[in-house]
Amino acid sequence: MTNRKKFIQQITLMAGAFSANSLFNQVHAEEISIANKKVQHLSPTDIAADEDYWSTIQQAFTVSPNIINLNNGGVSPSPRVVQEALDRYNKLTNEGPSYFMWRILDQGREPLRENLANLAGCNKEEIAINRNATEALNTVIYGLDLKPGDEVIGTKQDYPNMINAWKQRALRDGIVYKQTSFDFPIENDEIIVKAYANAITSKTKIIHVTHIINWVGQIMPVRKICDMAHRHGIEVICDGAHSFALLDFTIPDLDCDYLGTSLHKFLSAPIGSGMMFIKKEKIEKIYPLVCSDHPKSGDIRKFETLGTRSFPIEQAIGEAINFQTAIGNKRKEERIRYLKNYWAEKVKDIPKVKLHTSLQSKYSCAICGVSIDGITPGELDSTLFNNYKIHTVGIVWENISCVRITPHVYTRLQDLDKLVNAISEIAAKK
């Protein structure tokens, strides 16, 4: 290939994920579009049970046949097309990093912002791209101008990195961090909203809420919490790590003021990718976590001065968006909920087995907690892996003690049958 041809090919590659020439269009568009046509007359809940449709999606992943990975809540694999994009961008970068990464790859940032904003249903000027939910949410937590005595309400069942960020602010700045506590599962929005409302005082400035509680998968009524908080002049930070690209919602639907999410969970973007949303009119008052030449600017890009990091990871997010969009948010939500219900319904009445998650659609989707009397979460997790090659995670946190099971779009029913069989056998021996 001549140098010029090679150069043109590289530039075409950079036209990237949102061009007609995207890797997704080259690899998957046709087969997924054929599969979509076959089911177009069906509702997302009907499609959820259509194994032919989902086998097309399953084949797009490269997961190991040697283990059954049911800890997708921790981090999810990317489909092959995303891995391929990452490899190509990485190879290109290494042909001349400062040129290809900073001058060529980085031109994909604005189209990516726009496409993330489309997925989130908000203005692109409200989206910053970063490395994970911790970075996104810590940016807001540390960036808020709070005074000693100002109060923040969270819950003991929030994610530790955010709890610790608030505790650090309390230690350093004298803010007051209060925690409610919930006994999940709860099948009543009002109980949850009331718990936050009861903790409000005249000094409360912020409510921090986790959209889907990572430990047991409870879906929290974020919109109702925001409405209640706003009536009191209180802002809401939403931890969307487990909900973004899983539940079919737009960020404006929630009406939260700030939201942070990882993109390497349900979007299946490359590991080490995340996103932050801040309502346009609030950007100005949030200090960036890392320096900026204009820290009080109203431009969301002030949060992206992260120093040298992986632009290949960032740009490969685009192919994950293509994959998500081809399936459709609602179809994906309903399939993953179907998978959760598939195994959970089968084990819920087995003696000694206990579920820690509501099976009502409104209150759960992917994640369900399970325990067996007479065995600790750690022991259950190891038995599932050592005897059945099923990878899960044991959870012992505050008042929660269970094993967390999280399927994803690529999970096969036969894998869940193995889980059901394993749980039945372990429970029978106790």
Ligand SMILES: Cc1ncc(COP(=O)(O)O)c(C=O)c1O
């Ligand atoms: C609710 C919740 N928030 C935030 C995070 C942090 O995500 P990350 O490690 O991508 O920063 C997690 C990770 O599992 C989580 O479950």
